[in-house]
Amino acid sequence: MATSLGELSASPAVSVILPVLNEEAHLEDSILAILSQDYQGTFEVILALGPSSDRTNEIADALAKKDARVKLVSNPTGKTAAGLNLAVAASQNPVIIRVDGHAEIPLNYITLAVQILRETGAVNVGGIMAAEGITKFEKSVARAMRSPLGVGASRFHTGGNAGEADTVYLGSFRREAINQAGGFDERYTRAQDWELNHRLRKNGGLIYFDPRLQVTYRPRPTLRKLAKQYFQYGTWRRVVSRSHSGTINLRYLAPPVTLLGSLFSLVAGSFIHPLLFIPAATYGLFVLISAAMMARSIREYFSLIAIIPTMHFAWGAGFITSTKALR
Numbered sequence: 001m002a003t004s005l006g007e008l009s010a011s012p013a014v015s016v017i018l019p020v021l022n023e024e025a026h027l028e029d030s031i032l033a034i035l036s037q038d039y040q041g042t043f044e045v046i047l048a049l050g051p052s053s054d055r056t057n058e059i060a061d062a063l064a065k066k067d068a069r070v071k072l073v074s075n076p077t078g079k080t081a082a083g084l085n086l087a088v089a090a091s092q093n094p095v096i097i098r099v100d101g102h103a104e105i106p107l108n109y110i111t112l113a114v115q116i117l118r119e120t121g122a123v124n125v126g127g128i129m130a131a132e133g134i135t136k137f138e139k140s141v142a143r144a145m146r147s148p149l150g151v152g153a154s155r156f157h158t159g160g161n162a163g164e165a166d167t168v169y170l171g172s173f174r175r176e177a178i179n180q181a182g183g184f185d186e187r188y189t190r191a192q193d194w195e196l197n198h199r200l201r202k203n204g205g206l207i208y209f210d211p212r213l214q215v216t217y218r219p220r221p222t223l224r225k226l227a228k229q230y231f232q233y234g235t236w237r238r239v240v241s242r243s244h245s246g247t248i249n250l251r252y253l254a255p256p257v258t259l260l261g262s263l264f265s266l267v268a269g270s271f272i273h274p275l276l277f278i279p280a281a282t283y284g285l286f287v288l289i290s291a292a293m294m295a296r297s298i299r300e301y302f303s304l305i306a307i308i309p310t311m312h313f314a315w316g317a318g319f320i321t322s323t324k325a326l327r
Contacts, residue, residue: 006176008094008118011041014110015091015175016099019075019083021050023101024059026218030101031063031070039110045070046087047101050078056101081184081192088178097172098193104216113172116210123177123205124197126168127213129156134218140295140303141219141226149290150308152251155209165209167197172213177205187326190236198244223306227314234318243326255316258283262313283309 016034020027034045047060049072064070073090075083088096097113099105116125131146133139144150151157156169171193181199184192197207220226234255241248262280269277291304 008114008174010118011039012095012114013041013093014039014043014095014097014114015087015093016043016045016097016110017048017084017087017091018045018099018101019048019050019080019087020052020056020060020101021075021078021080021083022052022054022056024052024054024056026102026104027056027059028063030099030104031060033104033106034099035067035069036107037105037110038107039114041114043069043110044091044093046073046090047071048073048075048083048087050075050083052078079186079189081186081188084184084192085186088175088183091175094175095172096175096178098170099215100170100217102218103170106214106216109213109215110172112210112212116208116213117172117174120208121206122208123174123200123203124168124171125208125210125213126156126171127210127215128159129169129217130214131157131217131219135221136299137223137303138219138221140300141307143294143296143300144304144307144311145217145219147290147294149286149293150311152254154251155211159211160209162210162212163208165207166201167194168207168209169217170215171197174205177203181205188236188239190232191240194237195240195243198240198247223310226307227310230311230314231318234315234320235322235324236318237315238319238322239324239326252319255312256319257316259313259316259320 049057064072073086131142133142148158262283265280287308291301295301
């Protein structure tokens with residue numbers, strides 16, 4: 001059990017931290033949304049800059065020169081968990097709010113996050129990953145990411161009642177709690193937020209979901225990048241399950257079971273009996289119906305027919321093939 005944490009003041013100083021790598025397209029909008037907050041207390045923005053191959057670091061330098069609240073730290077490895085730890089170490093403020101370089105927070109986000117931290121006594125609060133696309137493809141991905149038919153019954157994707165949660169999107173943390181837990185585990189390429197929240201809960205901390213905390217998230221712009229993202233999600237979720245027994249539920253097992261079942265169905269139907277095509281055909285019908293329920297146009301419908309199985313099967317393939325072991 002963690003030691004008790006002190007009370008937060010009405011408007012504690014806040015550090016907003018961002019691990020940044022190749023975010024040229026969205027970084028400026030993300031930072032300007034933070035700097036425009038209505039928060040009455042003081043806050044700073046700390047960017048942990050990885051070795052980007054685009055204009056990300058140039059944009060970050062320009063933002064830091066325009067506003068003294070923006071501070072830059074180097075993250076040579078470019079890894080998310082390492083960048084988060086470096087940004088936390090660069091600040092002494094009692095509240096740490098994580099934001100990503102491709103996300104935008106609403107005007108009252110910091111104010112509301114601090115209010116919820118104080119009211120609930122939680123060590124981490126977060127809300128909805130409100131996917132919003134810019135291109136037609138991204139808008140289609142966003143529909144899938146905000147539907148239970150695309151991502152399952154995950155509150156931080158689809159919404160739900162406020163209350164205790166296993167994990168939340170991004171997160172607004174009590175700094176003391178992060179330090180007591182030992183920070184983000186830098187061995188994790190993905191799922192480092194879920195893994196930290198697991199340790200925070202083991203320390204007796206409350207992780208709290210509140211749907212009022214909505215963060216605009218920009219989806220991946222191509223099917224290939226979406227597949228890579230979800231493959232990594234599945235891979236690292238399997239790593240978490242190996243490191244922390246008892247953390248897998250049916251929602252996490254659905255993609256790998258669906259992938260294996262569909263592949264078996266196709267092979268068995270081809271070589272044993274056509275009736276064995278039924279499981280694969282059933283999943284195909286599910287995709288067609290799900291796409292029809294989500295789509296707002298014919299073009300979006302056909303995009304979703306590709307997007308939905310890509311998300312499911314890439315996640316499942318990552319989970320099944322994951323051989324990563326932490327050292």
